[in-house]
Amino acid sequence: MTAAIPAQAPAGDPQSAAPTAVPLLEVSGLTKHFPIGGGLLRRKAGAVQAVDDVSFSVGAGESFGLVGESGCGKSTTGRLVARLLEPSGGTIRYDGRDITHASRRQLAPLRSQIQVVFQDPYSSLNPRHTVGTIISGPMKVNGIDPPGGHRKRVQELLEIVGLNPEHYNRFPHEFSGGQRQRIGIARALAVEPRLVVADEPVSALDVSIQAQVVNLLKELQRDLGIAFVFIAHDLAVVRHFCERVAVMYLGKVVEVADRASLYTNPHHPYTHALLSAVPGERGADGARRPRVRLTGDLPSPANPPSGCRFRTRCPKAQAVCAEQEPPLVRLGAAPAPDVACHFPAPPDPTAAAGPVAAVPAGAAAP
Amino acid sequence: MLRFLVRRLLGAALILFIVITATFFLFFAVPDDPARLSCGKTCTPDTLAAIRANLGLDQSVPAQYWDYLSGIFVGRDYGEMRCDAPCLGYSFVNSEPVLDTLLDRFPATLSLAFGASVIFLTVGIGVGVVAALNRGGWLDKTTMALSLIGASVTIQFLGVIARYVFVDELRWLPKPEYVPLLDDTPGWAGGLLLPWLTLAVVQAAVYTRLTRSSMVDSLQEDYVRTVRAKGLTPFQVTGKHAWRGAVTPVLTVYGIELGTLLGGAVVTETTFNIPGIGKLAVSSVANSDLPMIMGVVLIAAGAMVLANVVVDALYAVIDPRVRLS
């Protein structure tokens, strides 16, 4: 399957490789504020704090998930990391180099190493270009001349993503949604990236097609050693694809943990609530997971609550939550999760009837 | 709302200033000499100099510009004569005050614009809605074919033919002329009927097509489907709900149209010899009559700006999302 692409990174066990070496991507204190209003005759009326003090790191070949609901800042974070947006604060280090405010020229050599796959396979492909032009575009922009020529390489890439290589001369509208997303993936792979930021890559697709694309991405990640920042709202898809996951709420990361810990033993009340809201999920004993229902609406990111941003909807909130913002801290030794909560705790199995009760501990361990 | 108006008025003033300035300096870029034109065939250097001095053309261009601008706000003196603010100067050609001439000509232009608008909006929107509701049917196809013909003819051509057929030959319509509304209302309407209809045919065709396409889009909106799913009658669906989504593009186009019409329907006025702003524009440009050109440009630009403010205010009336954001 991957014979056509020489892998850039040694395929190994990415999980063990990640924490020791210098991480491929290191984000710290990343902040993005979008000004509201402004303009020639108007005053600046404040700012939407889309991303606020977000830190995480992604190792080479690692798949890192960003989950959260709309407005949590996950897509903005992805765009900042790919430097499609200019950060308001914090630092982004790629392969040890600070690229936070790197200019176009400085970024040019890195552009081929960091690629983006977008959500909408309809609007992210130019309808007037053939598939061949679309996929070879990044190679030409980055001055890559593959042995055997662009056309041969495009055909190889089409084959890798499971499309007919004979179709390089067709236009995007001749393909279905799932096939278009494969074209978008082939375009990202064309320059042999080391990091792919995938922003909701499967959420516009039907279930059966979604599974095809998830499997494809997983094969690519494993076989080519590409690191992924995988942004999605579907918790089950993220669990399936990502080794480590960060949960975001209103511009903040509230919990970062490896897959097993996050899904079976969530420590932040928002993570509990998210998991218990997934429909059709039952614990190992067949009983419905006890539900944590969030009440009220998401506060405005232009005027977030003081202290902990989740406190207005949190069943555990105390006075201290309004006064002090909980920092993201590691609970215990290395595999323990990082949680931003004054009262972090795994869900309490004895309090099944209580308001905070969620998954019985260890109930659905994989 | 007040802030919106203040902001818009400030913007309008800025636009008018830019238009005046641009027109003024553009005029001096053209090699025609207005003094020589009004001097006639038996022109001696002395008369020419006297005319120059009289028209103020002997001064530098910036000085003339300054005199013109200040005249608008504080008035200016022409030798013995005092021209009170807002002073737009005197015609180079017949020495009439520009402001009086504009005020004299404007009612004809207004009458033409108003009457034609009533006809083409009524017909265009009405037929467009009917065509949209019968989309794909024979009625739709017929009206679209007719409107394509209507949109393709020119006013000069249509005006001349219509005048020959309906006025000279069949004598169904009175001779096109302008009679002030307050002097003789039936005469006013009668004299303008043919110009109205001619202008309306071309415009109605445009509005029919525009209304139809935006109504077709609106009828496919999700919320229109919801309204139908609520059991509302077709009349309620179209008359209460769908039109709101369809009217915005029509309004946008009409805003520009109205501005143009109030600045003088040049071709229509010339074709039917209606003494409006449009005709004035043609004659003043032909005579290099700077003050008059400035006056016409000012009134045209003012009409355009005003029409746009009105349209923007109407957007807010129609769409609460504009009003509340």
Added chain:
Amino acid sequence: MTAVQSTKKNMADAARGNGAAADPAPAEPLLDVADLKVRFRTEDGIVKAVDGLTFRLERGRTLGIVGESGSGKSVTNLALLGLHNPARSTIEGRARFDGIDLIGAPERRLRDLRGRRLSMIFQDPLTALSPYYTIGEQIAETYRRHTKADRKAARARAVEMLDRVGIPQAARRIRDYPHQFSGGMRQRAMIAMALVCEPDLLIADEPTTALDVTVQAQILDLLGELQRDLGTAIILVTHDLGVVEDVADDVLVMYAGRAVEYGSTAEVLDTPQHPYTWGLLSSMPRLDGDVDEPLRPVPGSPPSLLNPPSGCAFHPRCGHAVELCRTERPVLARPALAPGSGDAVPWPGNGVSACHLDTATREGATA
């Protein structure tokens, strides 16, 4: 899927005689659809969007219609309400709603039913609500259309409904426009509007697809609560089997405009009969699934409805297709026992599916 269903659902099944699918109920059901066909004329030819659909729904029950885009699930519901443009579509078959024939009924008759006895809510409440009128006006308008209530009474009713769907300060919020509401509140308002005349049937077309997962949970809870209070039957159209599992009594799985499987939710999810249903279930990543095991998607993509495959529409994507599948269209029926195998154990439950495979083959495939 897990074998154990919630006790509440099992009790409800027992009380109602378990499953409306196979055996005809003695009394006439609220909705009885038989051999429904919806076709659209397009420039490229005739699209068979729905091709012979049969199902029924009892009062107060919830039917989940599951399928991917283009399977005909939304088309079916718009056809029941008579909302397709008659100039470009033909609808055949039978749909009896409480003794009234919906197909072929005069438009005026249907208009009186819509919003009063049959209501619908849509996927995206932002586009499905008019941006030009207040929430209150849009709810009151429906009420006034179907009752003799005056403006004031209709307004009071709008406040009452908004309050009932859990919008705080309803009396004040009815003056707001849809864009001033959050996504979840808009869908609540949409539900209030649909239920203002207390209809017998609510058709919910992907009501939570545009919403976040925590809001989705709130909305599904609300629908269940209102259903208990008002006794409304619900058709829930969705592509999410998890949603179906949580709220539906019965499930109809659609593929290429046809029903491929129909039965109680427990039957369809725990002992699915049709290869397409198997594919849907194995495509879905689950929170308790094995992450090292790749998902098993349905290969290929859905067929064109302009020119659907011969025989079983699913056969080009089916790993178990035999010659019969290519030539003969299967009907919804109990799975046939394997001939001569001595296998006398029928497929569990009362569910039906449109598939030629016999029980032994199916058991072999699902084992």
